[in-house]
Amino acid sequence: xxDIVLDKVSKSFPDGTVAVQDVDLEIADGEFVxxxxxxxxxxxxxxxxxxxLEDISSGELRIGGQRVNDKAPRDRDxxxxxxxxxxxxxxxxxxxxxxxxxxxxxxxxxxxxxVDEAAKVLELVPLLDRKPANLSGGxxxxxxxxxxIVRQPKAFLMDEPLSNLDAKLRVQMRTVVSRLQKxxxxxxxxxxxxxxxxxxxGDRVVxxxxxxxxxxxxxxxxxxxxRNLFVAGFIGSPSMNFLHxxxxxxxxxxxxxxxxxxxxxxxxxxxxDAPRELILGIRPEHFEDAELVxxxxxxxxxxxxxxxDIVESMGSDKYVYFTVEGERASAAELEELAADAGAxxxxxxxxxLVTRLSAESPVVEGQSRRVWFNLEKIHLFDPTxxxxxxxxxxxxxxxxxx
Amino acid sequence: xxxxxxxxxxxxWGLLDVLVIVxxxxxxxxxxxxxxxxxxxxxDGKFIPREWTLDNYRTIFETDQFVRALVNSIGIxxxxxxxxxxxxxxxxxxxxxxxxxxxxxxxxxSLLIAMFPQVSLVSPxxxxxxxxKIFDTWPGLILPYITFALPLAIYTLSAFFKQxxxxxxxxxxxxxxxxGQAFRRVIAPLAAPGLFTxxxxxxxxxxxDFLFAxxxxxxxxxxxxxxxxxxxxxxxxxxxxxxxxxxAAVVITVPxxxxxxxxxxxxxxxxxxxxxxx
Ligand SMILES: Nc1ncnc2c1ncn2[C@@H]1O[C@H](COP(=O)(O)OP(=O)(O)OP(=O)(O)O)[C@@H](O)[C@H]1O
Ligand SMILES: [Mg+2]
Numbered sequence: 001x002x003d004i005v006l007d008k009v010s011k012s013f014p015d016g017t018v019a020v021q022d023v024d025l026e027i028a029d030g031e032f033v034x035x036x037x038x039x040x041x042x043x044x045x046x047x048x049x050x051x052x053l054e055d056i057s058s059g060e061l062r063i064g065g066q067r068v069n070d071k072a073p074r075d076r077d078x079x080x081x082x083x084x085x086x087x088x089x090x091x092x093x094x095x096x097x098x099x100x101x102x103x104x105x106x107x108x109x110x111x112x113x114x115v116d117e118a119a120k121v122l123e124l125v126p127l128l129d130r131k132p133a134n135l136s137g138g139x140x141x142x143x144x145x146x147x148x149i150v151r152q153p154k155a156f157l158m159d160e161p162l163s164n165l166d167a168k169l170r171v172q173m174r175t176v177v178s179r180l181q182k183x184x185x186x187x188x189x190x191x192x193x194x195x196x197x198x199x200x201x202g203d204r205v206v207x208x209x210x211x212x213x214x215x216x217x218x219x220x221x222x223x224x225x226x227r228n229l230f231v232a233g234f235i236g237s238p239s240m241n242f243l244h245x246x247x248x249x250x251x252x253x254x255x256x257x258x259x260x261x262x263x264x265x266x267x268x269x270x271x272x273d274a275p276r277e278l279i280l281g282i283r284p285e286h287f288e289d290a291e292l293v294x295x296x297x298x299x300x301x302x303x304x305x306x307x308x309d310i311v312e313s314m315g316s317d318k319y320v321y322f323t324v325e326g327e328r329a330s331a332a333e334l335e336e337l338a339a340d341a342g343a344x345x346x347x348x349x350x351x352x353l354v355t356r357l358s359a360e361s362p363v364v365e366g367q368s369r370r371v372w373f374n375l376e377k378i379h380l381f382d383p384t385x386x387x388x389x390x391x392x393x394x395x396x397x398x399x400x401x402x
Numbered sequence: 403x404x405x406x407x408x409x410x411x412x413x414x415w416g417l418l419d420v421l422v423i424v425x426x427x428x429x430x431x432x433x434x435x436x437x438x439x440x441x442x443x444x445x446d447g448k449f450i451p452r453e454w455t456l457d458n459y460r461t462i463f464e465t466d467q468f469v470r471a472l473v474n475s476i477g478i479x480x481x482x483x484x485x486x487x488x489x490x491x492x493x494x495x496x497x498x499x500x501x502x503x504x505x506x507x508x509x510x511x512s513l514l515i516a517m518f519p520q521v522s523l524v525s526p527x528x529x530x531x532x533x534x535k536i537f538d539t540w541p542g543l544i545l546p547y548i549t550f551a552l553p554l555a556i557y558t559l560s561a562f563f564k565q566x567x568x569x570x571x572x573x574x575x576x577x578x579x580x581x582g583q584a585f586r587r588v589i590a591p592l593a594a595p596g597l598f599t600x601x602x603x604x605x606x607x608x609x610x611d612f613l614f615a616x617x618x619x620x621x622x623x624x625x626x627x628x629x630x631x632x633x634x635x636x637x638x639x640x641x642x643x644x645x646x647x648x649x650a651a652v653v654i655t656v657p658x659x660x661x662x663x664x665x666x667x668x669x670x671x672x673x674x675x676x677x678x679x680x
Contacts, residue, residue, distance in 0.1 A: 053572050053576075072575075072580075073575045073576050074575060074578040074579065074580065078576065079577075080572075080573070080576040084567060084569045086567065086569035086570050086572065086573035088570060088574075090591045090592060099577050099587075103578040103583065104578055147573075151578075
């Protein structure tokens with residue numbers, strides 16, 4: 001067991017691709033850290049550098065306080081679970097799990113005992129004599145986990161270990177992974193594409209984009225206080241809505257009406273190089289049917305009226321999609337997010353507004369509806385660099401803060 | 403109607419197959435038939451011998467010449483095959499897995515060797531081997547065989563290695579294996595079908611070679627069967643050796659058939675299934 005420290009770690013490939021840039025990350029002993037980001041952002045490369053499967057171009061990697069840049073994987077005492085499972089097809093489940101122990105030259109009795117123990121934890125006992133070809137996907141996944149835990153390494157590295165499973169199994173295995181990590185208390189770095197996994201599994205989440213770390217924090221913190229446009233758009237499902245906002249006479253002109261600004265944001269915008277146009281971000285749950293909002297709450301937001309496109313009733317609440325007119329929000333980050341999610345899933349920047357209203361709302365498709373939204377919960381981003389202007393000392397304070 | 407056409411099609415294909423097999427087998431069967439004929443009926447032109455005899459076989463095993471050549475052939479072919487497959491496996495592994503300077507040059511040179519006309523190398527090799535004092539020895543044949551078998555071995559093997567998921571090797575390294583251990587304990591067992599296929603091809607090449615065998619040997623010490631056959635005289639100087647040569651030809655195909663059958667059973671496809679989720 002050990003902590004893992006990445007100190008300005010970078011990776012450039014011989015062909016000139018810079019896959020990872022100056023990543024600083026301190027992973028505490030026993031912590032469960034998730035690396036998440038769109039495809040090609042350098043997650044696997046980072047993980048492989050920690051594993052020792054890729055050389056580190058510059059920077060320092062320390063495991064348990066010791067510099068390991070030049071150590072071979074076998075000398076780092078780290079176990080890895082691969083997306084493809086990478087089970088040895090010529091060996092039985094027992095032999096697969098025993099392989100690291102045999103290489104460590106343990107005696108046969110200890111090996112058997114450790115394998116049996118791990119097999120019990122992962123419910124693999126009846127499968128020990130089978131070959132990987134005769135196992136289901138979920139079982140293979142568990143064997144891969146078993147091979148990792150059996151020798152009690154300093155840390156686990158997992159590269160999208162669940163992405164080959166079907167949705168239901170993935171949820172099941174997610175809890176298995178989570179429980180296992182808690183039980184063993186081993187430092188774990190987990191790469192995923194799936195933001196549900198990122199939000200539910202980790203103690204902390206690292207969001208990467210183009211080889212650089214965007215923000216590191218607890219899942220809730222990333223959700224509530226995104227440092228920039230990219231993080232705001234990446235975390236959350238359905239994603240945050242983004243609207244174009246023009247700065248006008250100390251307020252903002254948007255497709256949802258004029259938004260008043262508090263002193264703090266106004267002061268920011270008075271600077272000479274301040275942007276004249278902003279992107280307003282607001283999460284679906286910060287909208288409400290105007291009829292259902294009490295007087296007290298109403299004062300904290302503003303209302304608008306728009307035609308209803310689609311109503312999806314989830315029972316507990318309703319997802320209501322509106323069409324809004326006006327200029328679209330545009331920024332490099334938004335395009336990247338849309339490309340990664342597939343245009344259909346990332347409605348955020350289009351002319352569509354996704355809202356989550358109370359189940360009691362009598363909203364009807366095709367009609368117009370008055371909707372209220374919370375100004376304390378909105379985020380304002382500078383479209384040129386993506387910075388969140390409403391963030392103050394790491395906390396997002398909405399548009400009205402003084 | 404449909405059934406009729408399929409039986410018809412089957413018949414047609416069957417006939418075609420038989421035709422091809424007969425066409426290919428006639429010379430072989432002819433030699434086999436000659437080997438069972440007596441000297442008197444040897445030239446009667448009948449496909450099926452009128453008088454069956456095993457005399458020819460007795461003759462060749464009584465002459466020291468043939469037995470000695472057989473031992474040479476087996477020994478030389480086996481050693482050359484073993485060395486070529488081991489070296490080829492290591493080279494192919496490096497080519498398919500590692501990025502090292504001069505990799506393309508290596509591949510190019512091995513291709514060049516395969517393309518080089520062997521006839522043009524015979525006299526230089528003859529001179530070199532005489533200088534090195536390995537002319538008319540086992541190493542004198544084993545070395546050129548390895549040289550010419552290696553490109554073949556490297557090509558077939560690197561194709562097999564490329565099919566093995568790279569993740570397996572990474573996994574082995576993470577599990578604490580050195581590069582050598584990863585190769586021996588994980589990659590090589592999975593590449594076994596490739597190793598056997600290559601072994602068969604190389605063995606056949608060495609076994610059947612006539613050119614080097616005839617030009618790089620001068621005595622029974624290292625003459626292999628194909629070369630020895632051309633020096634065959636039969637039981638006595640004055641006898642027509644045709645029957646004996648045919649018997650010898652039949653005999654030398656037996657080891658190769660055994661060799662192929664033995665290894666073919668090991669070439670089971672789908673050995674890597676279950677390694678990675680496709
Ligand atoms: N061997 C290589 N040579 C050159 N570039 C590479 C190499 N391996 C990866 N890259 C590049 O490095 C970047 C990061 O790759 P990486 O595999 O780390 O992405 P990732 O975040 O794991 O993506 P995914 O979610 O799709 O697995 C990519 O742009 C990729 O094209
Ligand atoms: Mg990856």
